[in-house]
Amino acid sequence: MSVATAVSESAMAHTSKQVGVACHNLVKDCGTGETAVRVLHGITVDVLASELTLLVGPSGCGKTTLISIIAGLLYPTSGDVSLFGTAQSSLKGGKLVNFRARNVGFVFQQYNLLPSLTAAENASIPLLIQGMPRPKAIEEANRVLNDVGLGNKLKSKPNQLSGGQQQRVAIARALVHQPRLLVCDEPTAALDAHSGQTVMELLKRVAVQPDRSVIVVTHDSRVYSYGDRILEMADGRIVSS
Amino acid sequence: MNWVAWKMLNGDTVKYLATVFGVAFGVLLIAQQCSIFVGIIGRTANPIADVREPDIWVMDPYLQNSDEIKPLTDGDVYRIRGLTGVDWAVRMYKGLARAKVESGMFRQVILLGIDDHTLIGAPDRIIMGDLADLRQPDAVMVDAAGYNALWPGEPFKLGRELEMNDRRAKIVGICNTSAPFQTFPVMFARYSQAIGFTAKERNQLSFIVASPEPGYTSQEVCNIIKKETEFEALTYRQFFWLNIGYYLEHTGIPVNFGITIALGFIVGTAIAGQTFYLFTLENLKQFGALKAMGVTNMRLLGMVLLQAMIVGVIGYSLGMGLTALFFEVSTKMLPDLRGLHLLWEIAAGTAVVVVFIIIFASVLSVQKVLRLEPAVVFR
Numbered sequence: 001m002s003v004a005t006a007v008s009e010s011a012m013a014h015t016s017k018q019v020g021v022a023c024h025n026l027v028k029d030c031g032t033g034e035t036a037v038r039v040l041h042g043i044t045v046d047v048l049a050s051e052l053t054l055l056v057g058p059s060g061c062g063k064t065t066l067i068s069i070i071a072g073l074l075y076p077t078s079g080d081v082s083l084f085g086t087a088q089s090s091l092k093g094g095k096l097v098n099f100r101a102r103n104v105g106f107v108f109q110q111y112n113l114l115p116s117l118t119a120a121e122n123a124s125i126p127l128l129i130q131g132m133p134r135p136k137a138i139e140e141a142n143r144v145l146n147d148v149g150l151g152n153k154l155k156s157k158p159n160q161l162s163g164g165q166q167q168r169v170a171i172a173r174a175l176v177h178q179p180r181l182l183v184c185d186e187p188t189a190a191l192d193a194h195s196g197q198t199v200m201e202l203l204k205r206v207a208v209q210p211d212r213s214v215i216v217v218t219h220d221s222r223v224y225s226y227g228d229r230i231l232e233m234a235d236g237r238i239v240s241s
Numbered sequence: 242m243n244w245v246a247w248k249m250l251n252g253d254t255v256k257y258l259a260t261v262f263g264v265a266f267g268v269l270l271i272a273q274q275c276s277i278f279v280g281i282i283g284r285t286a287n288p289i290a291d292v293r294e295p296d297i298w299v300m301d302p303y304l305q306n307s308d309e310i311k312p313l314t315d316g317d318v319y320r321i322r323g324l325t326g327v328d329w330a331v332r333m334y335k336g337l338a339r340a341k342v343e344s345g346m347f348r349q350v351i352l353l354g355i356d357d358h359t360l361i362g363a364p365d366r367i368i369m370g371d372l373a374d375l376r377q378p379d380a381v382m383v384d385a386a387g388y389n390a391l392w393p394g395e396p397f398k399l400g401r402e403l404e405m406n407d408r409r410a411k412i413v414g415i416c417n418t419s420a421p422f423q424t425f426p427v428m429f430a431r432y433s434q435a436i437g438f439t440a441k442e443r444n445q446l447s448f449i450v451a452s453p454e455p456g457y458t459s460q461e462v463c464n465i466i467k468k469e470t471e472f473e474a475l476t477y478r479q480f481f482w483l484n485i486g487y488y489l490e491h492t493g494i495p496v497n498f499g500i501t502i503a504l505g506f507i508v509g510t511a512i513a514g515q516t517f518y519l520f521t522l523e524n525l526k527q528f529g530a531l532k533a534m535g536v537t538n539m540r541l542l543g544m545v546l547l548q549a550m551i552v553g554v555i556g557y558s559l560g561m562g563l564t565a566l567f568f569e570v571s572t573k574m575l576p577d578l579r580g581l582h583l584l585w586e587i588a589a590g591t592a593v594v595v596v597f598i599i600i601f602a603s604v605l606s607v608q609k610v611l612r613l614e615p616a617v618v619f620r
Binding site for chain 2: 064067068071073074094097098100101102104106108109110112114115116117121125126128129130134185
């Protein structure tokens with residue numbers, strides 16, 4: 001499926017949904033002085049809640065920088081991002097870190113599971129960060145792992161799981177604390193086609209909620225059909241949405 | 242999150258053990274070498290250190306250590322007794338003699354001649370025999386290690402005879418003494434007998450040992466002796482350190498042990514620091530993910546410090562255990578190592594060194610973690 005087709009199909013039902021992420025005139029420069037490079041050129045875009053939004057584009061177009069800013073991992077040079085009405089520019093240092101801990105979930109391309117922890121322990125980390133007692137956090141993690149179909153792998157360590165299973169643990173970890181924004185960076189890139197589809201189906205089924213925005217960065221055109229909306233980037237700009 | 246830090250640390254068993262053993266090895270080297278150094282240097286003041294009744298030692302003013310002695314005259318003891326502040330003063334002989342046993346085997350021995358009347362200077366840890374028997378003709382007491390050196394493998398038996406300076410000597414007691422520097426047997430005899438067991442010199446009085454009268458301190462009496470005579474007078478403690486100072490200054494012992502101790506420190510720091518640094522480096526992506534998920538820098542710092550502390554405590558305990566085991570086993574198997582042991586001061590000092598190693602390893606590692614951009618997880 002081409003980006004244009006997917007975009008035209010998904011563009012129809014925008015109007016009634018809540019805006020989860022609002023980016024306003026985001027500019028990001030990397031480096032200083034003569035070596036400074038503008039990575040984002042004034043991006044203004046809304047990401048709706050209850051949708052799975054795909055962010056696509058060639059390597060180096062600024063996708064990673066954009067989701068890093070949206071997730072509160074990088075500060076923009078100028079412009080602002082608000083997440084369900086909270087402007088990130090109003091949060092500095094520890095407040096931003098706390099905000100991120102409570103409201104953002106991450107799924108990484110390489111899973112980034114801690115090898116010495118079991119699936120349940122890995123999935124419980126966001127709750128532990130928020131100070132929940134370990135037994136309760138593990139109990140919650142077990143529940144979410146059941147939701148993603150890994151109820152029989154709770155005590156398995158990452159090296160005992162397939163790539164697809166590890167990514168499902170990562171999804172459970174990203175969702176266990178009920179974040180309002182889920183950011184997925186190339187979640188299918190390290191997986192075979194079947195596992196990739198399973199992961200995308202899972203994201204679509206479990207992650208997408210009325211009060212949650214889901215952004216998936218991907219190069220994989222096979223998963224475009226899962227997107228409710230596709231934002232295409234090139235040279236630091238959104239070229240189609 | 243402390244639990245996560247602990248799990249991260251022991252997740253890679255090989256690296257975890259390498260770091261722990263790095264610290265343990267450093268601790269073992271430092272504590273063991275320091276203990277042996279302190280033990281051997283302490284021996285230079287033995288067996289003088291065993292003579293505790295007198296607190297004042299009078300000697301030739303040019304004496305540099307208790308093994309190089311210029312004798313005083315026998316009459317000098319009366320001059321000391323006549324001085325203000327001296328409660329009592331007695332003669333003491335210290336020298337080397339050659340002891341030959343029935344089989345013809347001989348050993349150089351350290352001979353201590355103690356006061357004939359009061360037996361001041363006698364050993365206080367007698368394991369066989371009676372001190373009063375030293376008053377018998379030709380009587381000597383020998384230390385247990387010395388007995389084993391003279392009659393290897395034979396059980397302790399009183400009444401055995403040996404020969405020193407063509408004179409008969411009879412073992413009337415066996416005692417324990419602090420091991421001397423040269424590990425020679427130590428023998429005790431009355432002063433009048435002792436000077437007969439060695440080659441004749443015109444003067445043979447090695448030291449006059451004395452005690453202050455009530456109302457005088459040892460230092461005050463020493464000052465009086467120095468003022469009223471041409472002799473040097475030192476308190477027990479001063480004499481003890483004079484011997485140690487001589488060996489520290491005039492032998493290669495401190496340099497030799499110093500190098501080993503420094504190597505222990507460097508090796509411990511290098512192994513523990515490098516392994517721990519590599520461990521953190523390899524987990525950087527995980528730390529980055531935790532940072533992205535909302536773990537603060539302070540919390541990450543706490544996690545790295547906790548990991549370092551665990552490595553330090555386990556490595557230190559292991560190293561100290563091995564050091565203690567070394568002394569426990571070696572001193573039982575090798576009598577010449579007797580008296581060498583792990584001092585609490587060295588254990589405490591080594592703990593400070595471990596804290597330094599751990600801080601060094603943590604600082605090296607934690608900088609990477611603190612400077613880590615959480616966005617690195619997307620790269």
